[in-house]
Amino acid sequence: MTASPLQLTRRTALVGAAGLTLAGCADGVGGSSGSDSPSAPQDAQPTANGNSEAVITVSSAHGLDAMWPNEPLDISVENGTISSVKVTDASGAEIPGKVAGSQWTPDRGTLLPRATYSAEVTAQDSKKREQVSTAAISTVNPNLVIEVDFRYADGTVIGNGMPIWVRFDMPVNDDQRAAIEKTASVVTSPVQEGSFGWVDGTTLYWRPKEYWQAGSTAHVEVKAGGLPAGDTWILADSQADYVYGDLRVMYTDIDNHSLTCYQNGAVVNTIPVSCGKPGLETMTGTKVIMDKQSPVVMDSETFGVNNESPEGYKLNVYFAQRITWSGEYFHAAPWADYAHGYQNVSHGCTGMSDANAQWLFNFTLIGDPAEFVGSTFPVQAYQTIGCWTYSWEDWQLQSAL
Numbered sequence: 001m002t003a004s005p006l007q008l009t010r011r012t013a014l015v016g017a018a019g020l021t022l023a024g025c026a027d028g029v030g031g032s033s034g035s036d037s038p039s040a041p042q043d044a045q046p047t048a049n050g051n052s053e054a055v056i057t058v059s060s061a062h063g064l065d066a067m068w069p070n071e072p073l074d075i076s077v078e079n080g081t082i083s084s085v086k087v088t089d090a091s092g093a094e095i096p097g098k099v100a101g102s103q104w105t106p107d108r109g110t111l112l113p114r115a116t117y118s119a120e121v122t123a124q125d126s127k128k129r130e131q132v133s134t135a136a137i138s139t140v141n142p143n144l145v146i147e148v149d150f151r152y153a154d155g156t157v158i159g160n161g162m163p164i165w166v167r168f169d170m171p172v173n174d175d176q177r178a179a180i181e182k183t184a185s186v187v188t189s190p191v192q193e194g195s196f197g198w199v200d201g202t203t204l205y206w207r208p209k210e211y212w213q214a215g216s217t218a219h220v221e222v223k224a225g226g227l228p229a230g231d232t233w234i235l236a237d238s239q240a241d242y243v244y245g246d247l248r249v250m251y252t253d254i255d256n257h258s259l260t261c262y263q264n265g266a267v268v269n270t271i272p273v274s275c276g277k278p279g280l281e282t283m284t285g286t287k288v289i290m291d292k293q294s295p296v297v298m299d300s301e302t303f304g305v306n307n308e309s310p311e312g313y314k315l316n317v318y319f320a321q322r323i324t325w326s327g328e329y330f331h332a333a334p335w336a337d338y339a340h341g342y343q344n345v346s347h348g349c350t351g352m353s354d355a356n357a358q359w360l361f362n363f364t365l366i367g368d369p370a371e372f373v374g375s376t377f378p379v380q381a382y383q384t385i386g387c388w389t390y391s392w393e394d395w396q397l398q399s400a401l
Helices: 005-018 174-182 334-339 354-363 392-396
Strands: 020-023 043-046 055-059 073-078 081-089 097-100 103-106 116-124 130-138 148-151 164-168 184-189 194-200 203-208 217-222 238-244 248-253 258-263 266-272 285-288 291-293 296-299 314-317 320-322 329-332 350-352 369-373
Touching (some): 055 116, 055 130, 073 116, 081 097, 148 238, 174 194, 296 329, 314 329
Parallel strands (some): 329 350
Antiparallel strands (some): 081 116, 148 164, 184 217, 248 258, 258 266, 291 320, 296 314
16 A cells, blocks of 8 residues: 555654754764754864854754655754755766755756755854765655656657656546646647647546658657655656657447548548447547557356347457457458448447458557547547547647646
């Protein structure tokens, strides 16, 4: 079970209350917060003639050995004022940030969990004598963190209905989504209008207003590392690149039993098909090809129908292309050749001859849009890669911003 950040509070709040006090002592070493303070060496070095009277205390609300990534670093100076704060990560790279009052915050808003940092604080006393002190910081190390990845972004050319797909490996709460989405950005070539939208707690899509233009590329970044998500934090920033091919659209007219295939606006083939029979109608609306297999075993028992019953089946099906999670496919259906182009006899899939199914299998890419008209049963967003089930206006409302 995911560890809640609140479960850390009792222990680490005691650390934060004391903090790490660093004064200009003769031996140059400041005090610490006791047994729960960081174990890394600390130092306090006066850098002007004589010892500075400035006393620097570095702390955080949950302690320097379990600091929450999204909380500020608290810095107080007795007998002086803060001159500068420099925070570096384990590689020595400086973390851009700013001081406001007695707090330092990173410009990006968060540090990262499971990470170590060093804070170097410079202060001056009333005689302009500088005190330079360093403090070791370890951010919280929860049992579970949320990782971000991108589906279908492996460098393979994909179809132009596939959105940029940001996936979180555990659910993100509703009230956390806006902060995460603010860190996300997309750069497309050519430039295309688009919008992010959430379809559930683990899925953030970005789709253009229309299907991707032929030959498009897109670069996506999600700089949400350290933000709260679910009952923990996001582990790290993530980025990916998408590559799109020609614009192929499969247009199925359920009532007229035909599948028209377009490439960059031109008709390249029209295929006789058979769709779902009454009571098992194929859903209307825009779906996306999400997987291709040949063969695939189709078994009616996966949705509760005994495969020995009159409506049951268990078949090796060839040239199968999945278009809904619930089991609609384009596929070869040689047992129904008599119906292709004339009658809807399937259990919801779009069947065609072996030769036509093979041609279609070779023609399409995963991610190609598949539009269906003629049914009274609209496909729902959760049943497919569902960003195209929304109008453009309604899709923009799926954004958390």
